[in-house]
Amino acid sequence: MADPSSYRPKPGQIPDSPGVYKFRDEHRRVIYVGKAKNLRQRLANYFQDLAALHPRTRTMVTTAASVEWTVVSTEVEALQLEYSWIKEFDPRFNVKYRDDKSYPYLAVTLNEEFPRVQVMRGAKKKGVRYFGPYGHAWAIRETVDLMLRVFPVRTCSAGVFKNAARTGRPCLLGYIGKCSAPCVGRVTPEEHRELADDFCDFMAGRTGTYIRRLEKDMMAAAEEMEYERAARLRDDVEALKRAMEKSAVVLADATDADLIAVAEDELEAAVQIFHVRGGRVRGQRGWVTDKVENVDTSGLVELALQQLYGEETGDSVPKEVLVPALPEDPDAVSQWLAGRRGSQVSLRIPQRGDKKDLMATVQRNAQQALGLHKTKRASDLTTRSRALEEIAQALGLDTAPLRIECFDISHLQGEDVVASMVVFEDGLVRKSEYRRFQIKGFEGQDDVRSMHEVIGRRFKRYLQEKERTGEWEETPAPTGPAPAPQNTTTAPGAAPGPAAGADAAGADAEPREDDGRPKRFAYPPQLVVVDGGQPQVAAAKRALDELGIDDIAVCGLAKRLEEVWLPDDDDPVVLPRSSEGLYLLQRVRDEAHRFAITYQRAKRAKRIRSSPLDAVAGLGETRKQALIKHFGSVKKLKQATIDEICEVPGIGRRTAESVAVALASAAPAAPAVNTATGEIIEEDDGGSTT
Secondary structure, three states: OOOHHHOOOOHHHOOOOOEEEEEEOOOOOEEEEEEEOOHHHHHHHHHOOHHHOOHHHHHHHHHOOEEEEEEOOOHHHHHHHHHHHHHHHOOOOOOOOEEOOOOOEEEEOOOOOOOEEEEEOOOOOOOOEEEOOOOOHHHHHHHHHHHOOOOOOEOOOHHHHHHHHHHOOOOHHHHOOOOOOHHHOOOOHHHHHHHHHHHHHHHOOOOHHHHHHHHHHHHHHHHOOOHHHHHHHHHHHHHHHHHHHOOOEOOOOOOOEEEEEEEEOOOEEEEEEEEEEOOEEEEEEEEEEEOOOOOOHHHHHHHHHHHHHOOOOHHHOOOEEEOOOOOOOHHHHHHHHHHHHOOOOEEEOOOOHHHHHHHHHHHHHHHHHHHHHHHHHOOHHHHHHHHHHHHHHHHOOOOOOOEEEEEEEEEEOOEEEEEEEEEEEOOEEOHHHOEEEEOOOOOOOOHHHHHHHHHHHHHHHHHHHHHHOOOOOOOOOOOOOOOOOOOEEEOOOOOOOOOOOOOOOOOOOOOOOOOOOOOOOOOOOOEEEEEOOHHHHHHHHHHHHHOOOOOOEEEEEEOOOOEEEOOOOOOOEOOOOOOHHHHHHHHHHHHHHHHHHHHHHHHHHHHHOOOHHHHOOOOOHHHHHHHHHHHOOHHHHHHOOHHHHHOOOOOOHHHHHHHHHHHHHOOOOOOEEOOOOOOEEOOOOOOOOO
16 A cells, blocks of 8 residues: 555646646556646645545555646646546546447448448447447337338348349349349449438438428329329338337427436446437437546536547537536536537536426436346445455455456367466456466476466566566666656656656667556466466466565465365365355356366367468468369378379469478378267268368
C-alpha cells in the first residue's frame, strides 16, 4: 500500500486550467483516468486525509504510485481525451459499462456493390447502416420478412450470391418475389441500391411517404382495372403497416430521441436506453456496472453518454437526448454530442407530458434490470472477497491475492507438449492476459520439467520488462537538459514518462515511451497456482528461486483429493469442501486445463493435416492443390517420375525435383484406423491424403 504523500505534486506545479489526469501504479499501468475544469482543485481532493476519502477513492490513491496530467484548452477537449484514454488503457478504477448481452441489430451493408440486409451483432463496421438494437433476433427477421414484399433487397450471403450468379438461377426468395435477384441481372446495381436506400429511409422513420405513395398507386391501378396489381399493392401496404405496428407509437410528434435512465445503489448501477425514432421505440439496450469509483447520478449519466456515442457519428446520435440528471458540465457534453452528430443536439431532463411518462417507463426498466442483476449476482462480490481472504489465510499470505496466475501442462502421449497460463484478477477471469507456451527445452513427456521451463520463461519475461522500463536501473546523470513533454507533467517521485529524455548510453538512443497499456508478462501475480502436486510445486518454486524472485507465493492443486500443496511442506493444506477459497482455486485450475487442452488439440490437428509437400520450399497452396488434383493423391504423386510431375501446369523441373526428393525422404504415414470397427483403412487409389 503506497502513501499518497510520496507522490503528491507540489501545489504550484499543477495548473489551474482544464485537463485530463492519469493515476499509475508501481508498474506504470494506468489505473484511473479523470477530467477536470480546474486540475489544481480536482487533484487536491485526492491528497487530503485518507480517513476523509470515500473508501473506493482511498483504495485507488493508495494503489497508485504516480499521477500525471495533460492540459487542454476546453472542457470539450477534456471530455474527448478522457473517453479516448479510458478506451485505450482500460483503467481498473474507472466505471466501465458493459452490455449485459450482445444485442442484435438490423444492418444494411451499404459498403457493398449490392447491399445486403442481415442481422448483425458485435462491433459496428464502417459503411454499414444499423437499426436497433432489438431485444431478439427473431423480431428483426419478422420485420424484414414483412418489408421484403415492398423492398426486395438482397438478404443472401456472399457464397449464395456468387453461386447464383455462376449458375444463372436465383434462390427461392428470387422466385417468390422477396428478392429483386440482382445476382442474375434482374435489376441493375443502381436500381438495387435505390431499393436499399428506400428500405433504410423507411426503417429510419420516414414511413408516411411510402404508404401514401403505395395507396395512390393502388387506387390508380384499380381505376385502370388492373386488379391483380392493385391487390399486390394492397398487400404491400398491409405488410408495411404490420411492420410499423411491431413498434408502438409512444411520442405523437414523431420525435427522434434517446431516453436514458439510471438505477443505482451503493455498489452497482444499471442503465437503460430506449431509442425512439419517428415517435416509435425502435430499440432498447442496457448496461450494469460495479461502482468502482465514487460517482453520483450525474457522473453515471455522463459516462453512459460517452459509452453510447463515443464511436457514433451522424444520425446515430439523435437530435434529442433525455436524461434523469444533467452532467456536471452539460454545455460541454452538448457540444461534444453536436460534434459527433454534425448538428445541434438537445440534452435535457423531461419535465412534463409524454416524454416524462416514457422516461418513467425507462426508469422502471432500469430498476428491474438492476434487481435481476442483483438476484443473479447477489453474493458474487462478497463471495469473491471471502474466497480471496480464505486463500490468503490458508496459504499464510500477508494480503489477499488480487492477481492469480495458473499454469497447466497438456500433451498426448508425450507429443505436442504445450502449457497454458490463465489470469484471474479480483476473482474474475482476465482473458486478455491468457498466454500459451510450446515446450522447447526437450522432447518427450516430463510434466515436472515442463512446468519448470514454463515458469522460468514466464518470469524471465517479467524481469526483462522490469529492466526495460528501468525499474531496476539507476537513473544516469543527465548529460544535458532534457526536453519536457508538451502539456504533460509527471508528479515528483514518479517514474519518467514519455519523452523524458534520451538514454545516457548514446545520443542516438530513442526515448522509451511508457504508455501505460497492458503489456505481455509485465505484471507479477501475488499467487502462482500450478496444476499438480508436490513435484510440480517444487519445480515452479525452483524456477522462481533461480531468477531471484522471492515475493511471489506458489501453490499446487492436486486433482486426486483437491489438496493444496505448498513448497517445502510434506503435508498438504486441506481446505473444507464448502470453502469458497477452494472453489475459486478449482475454477482457476479448471480454466487453465481447458485453455491448455484446447491449444494442444489445435496443435495436434494442425500436425495431422500436414503434408510431405509442406517441406518443399517455394511450393504454395495453389500449386500443392494442382499437384493433388492432377495425380489424385499423394500416393500416386509419390510414384510419379520427375517428367510426369513437370506436366502439371506451373511446375518447373527444379520444383519437380524438390517435390520428388521431399516425397522420397518423407516417413511413411501411420495407417488410418476406423475407430468404430478397428479395421485398418487402406488408401483408395482415387483418394487423397494430407
